[in-house]
Amino acid sequence: MAHTTREDVDATAALTTPLAALDGRVATIADLLPGTTGLVVVAERDCPTSRGALRALADAGAHLVVISQGRIEAAQDLVADTAAHDLPVLVEPAPHPVSDALAAATMPTFVLLEDGRVVDHLEGWDRARVGELVARAGGRLTSDGGIGEVKPGCQSRHTFDAAMQRRLEADDAVLAAGAGRVEDLWELGWHDGLPVVPPTRDRVAAMLDGRDPQTSLGLLGPVNAEVTFERLAACAVLAGCHPDYWPVVEAAARAVMDPAFNPHGVSNTTSWASPWIVVNGPVRHQIGMNTGSNVIGPGNRANATIGRAIRLLLQLTGGGSPGGLDQSALGGQHKFTACFPEREEASPFEPLHTSLGHREGTSAVTVLAGEPPAPVNDHTSQTADELAATLALAVGNAMSPTTYPTPGGELLLILGTEHARTFGAAGWSRARLTEALVAGSRRRVGELQATGSGALTPQVAAATDPDEVVAKITADQLVIAVTGGDAGRFSAVVAPWGRSSSMVTREV
Amino acid sequence: MPTYVSPIDDRTREPLPAAPRLASLDGQRLGLLDIAKPRSREFLDRVEAVITARHDVEVVRLRKPTPSRPAPPDVLSEAERCGAVLVALAD
Incomplete structure (x- = not known):
């Protein structure tokens, strides 16, 4: 903040530069500030200090004129946000010669003129x-306009370099095209706690790319809403999807809406359940999905936004809103998004979807209701048998260490690429690893009874022979997807929700 | 605010009207719906004993196969034939 008298500033050029007023007329500062003393306030919509200043000035009754940096839409927004409808406003587009001439380096700048x-x-x-x-x-x-006694300002647009100025202009152009504002979506409640992309008609039309918006995918619980292409596209736009992702989004939506998946229950449960989406086939590369490091983490638009679109569909369209009908006790980060491609190229096994009967060369999404991923860190096992033993322990702990047997659903083993290589080098197939995990996760009931846990299943609690062996899971319930970066001997176990949801695969 | 394309089916936002209250249980067909959570049945056994001791009702026991899925059509159609249904949540 500069408390200086800028007598060095020659305002002549600024006062006589013609600018557009909000009513479309063209005027200069000199036109709007006749008389001897007047105040020029240079402000910018995106600057909170500017907005506070205008709120304070809105009914101050001073002889002043506001210069709003940017396009006319920005000035309209600024006035609307600050209730400054009665103030004379001139619109100053790039490269902001008036701001420059007035040495208005900070927004807002107040310039008092006399003669x-x-x-x-x-x-x-x-x-x-x-x-x-x-x-x-x-x-x-x-x-005080809600900004207190003292508040630093923001950098003036005219002080940015040419490239930054062009970007700011482009932002204004997007706004002018009716792109909407993130703030509106907070108000509407169409979000998951993170900012979303406003689903304008243009964006939804681009997402649908000529498809009939009224095409219906059926009803989605818990509120039994009709899912139309238009509503799904709104979710995809909100999530940040590129229109190229639509075929995967649509296939995933159809999969979660399959009664076998039971979206109604998945949305309502007090547990962690949420869709995990595995993508297979050529579409992975066609839409630029990440199969490498951070595959179930941040950094890739397709991975992140496809899963988010499905979550927003369940939450907004289906009505499974967190804190409303979604009563999950703890939730989980996977409830923002959980979608990843299998890294078929680095897998010693056949791809997941072909192992489930889909033709080679097709693309497919597989959805299953799962919990947050539980890590398996094994950097020292040298053989496939040793590594399978570690993974089997993690499988045995899924849901709860005492859950014997798993009541239903499918367990997803996300097998890291390095772990997969160990099995590949030993010549193991998907079936052999499955068999080893089923066998290795079995327990003697005596072992479970000896834990003292009160959460034993009725079958285990009632067993009289301590040497009776109970299986954790069947081969059909075990789903293995190979993915992730080249380095790091890590895998993860996604526990199933239980018997009320079954895995669904749909071709893209 | 500009007009956005809504992800929401507005019909689902209209509140459903509550059914009219019964003046009396007597002479009614009363459904007791066990949602299949543990101990639901024992709880409803007790409810049935108390209610039938006090009212002249015909009790129909209904059961969902699992608590985590919507009630199947046959359970819903049986419930529709009742004057009232009590749903037992448990655990």
């Missing part, structure tokens, strides 16, 4: 000083 000369100059917000300037301009400051 066309600059007699005072203030940058940023200082309520006492602005009060003085307003008084000298014939008004009275009665409000």
